[in-house]
Amino acid sequence: MKTVNWGVLGAAKFAREHMARAIHEAEGARLFALATSDPLKAAGFQAFCPDLKIHQGYEALLADPEVEAVYIPLPNHLHIEWTRKALEAGKHVLTEKPIAMAAAEIDALIELRDRSGLFATEAYMIVHHLQWQRARALVEEGAIGRILHADAAFSYDNRADTGNIRNRPETGGGSIPDIGVYAYGSVRWVTGAEPVALRSRIQRENGVDTFAQVLADMEGPGGRFTYTAMTSMRLPPRQEVVFQGEAGLIRMTAPFNAGLYGEAQLHMLRPGRPDHIERFPGARQYRNQVEAFGRRIRDGAPYPWLLEDARGTQAMIDRVFASDFALSD
Incomplete structure (x- = not known):
């Protein structure tokens, strides 16, 4: 190439x-x-x-x-x-x-x-990381049965970094634009589901959201399930995503900053069967992204995240902001 x-x-x-x-x-x-x-x-x-x-x-x-x-x-x-x-x-x-x-x-x-x-x-x-590709494949093949619930959490604390663009409203700051895209988009990508009902609670400081909690009903090819998400720029670091199905659950322990937050691991727990753990210590999601982009523009190869996908996540973010019922500043 x-x-x-x-x-x-x-x-x-x-x-x-x-x-x-x-x-x-x-x-x-x-x-x-x-x-x-x-x-x-x-x-x-x-x-x-x-x-x-x-x-x-x-x-x-x-x-x-x-x-x-x-x-x-x-x-x-x-x-x-x-x-x-x-x-x-x-x-x-x-x-x-x-x-x-x-x-x-x-x-x-x-x-x-x-x-x-x-x-x-x-x-x-993240869609270029093997842990996410594996999670999507397992859900699609029904390894944990029909999805009944999913939850995502992503937090860090940058309150001391007052000049950071994430703490400034004029630069599009806030936890939702910064990390909500991961909490919301990742679940959309794995399940193919979109929110049909949504409610949120948002806390703000100086015009940017510093904490957001979302409760949604999602519907996709596998049916309807409940979804909860938390993002924050004022809590200690936490990253976790869980998919719960009729026959078990998948837990991802370092879903977003793999290798930095911790080792990327996928745990699949199913009653009556041994716990299944997959580790991805050497995966390079940024490099994978660049190489996939090159194959797309050179050979027309499939690419896992298009502008249409980004629009879907942004539409969900728009709904999160619009449905806020606990504004504070």
Whole structure:
């Protein structure tokens, strides 16, 4: 496969520590260019990619004819604007989650993607991890019977980091945009279900949600089940997802930041049968994402998370905000 030249819009910490490194290490990919006007930030990327081309602005990178694909790790409120500009510049685009702040904003991106013939999607890395692919396969084959309940929890505490974009309303901050996309989208992806009824309780500080609790009825190919989710930026770190079926349950112990929060493990517990544990110590979800993206734009290979999937999760997020019954500030 011909190597894909990647450009990165902005020297975000997450890009430097995770995605830019994944692009640099991935087969069929080359970390080619970075847009930043800050030499100190550029140096952090050049430390592991010395021949990196530096552009002083985003527009300059998009005008570079050697850049074929663009990764966008900008603050949430800029995702739609720069995804659109990248597509209009003739680039394939991988944009950090959430790709939009409202589901309706994604419609124009879908139309532009289809009209341009380019590929654009949200950087929803967990679907590229073996633990999630395995969970989906087990649920689809009925290993734990019909799903009756699912619950997800994702929390961390960043109250001391007051300048963090997640703590600022003007940059699209809050626990729901940051990690609700995982708590909600992961269950949607495994079960194929969508919410038919939903209620939420949200706590806010300075205009951003710091705690959100969701109770929903979900319905999909396997029928209807109940779903609960908790996200918070003010609680100690916790990550867990559980699918409970008529014949057993699947528990995922490090579902979102696999390898950082802990070892990715899938536990399947079924009455009268030995506990089944699968471990995934070497899986590289960011690198897998880059390589899958390359296969999609080079060979048209299937890709597990499209703009339509991102729109479904954002529609659920919109409903969570709209159904809040316990606003506090």
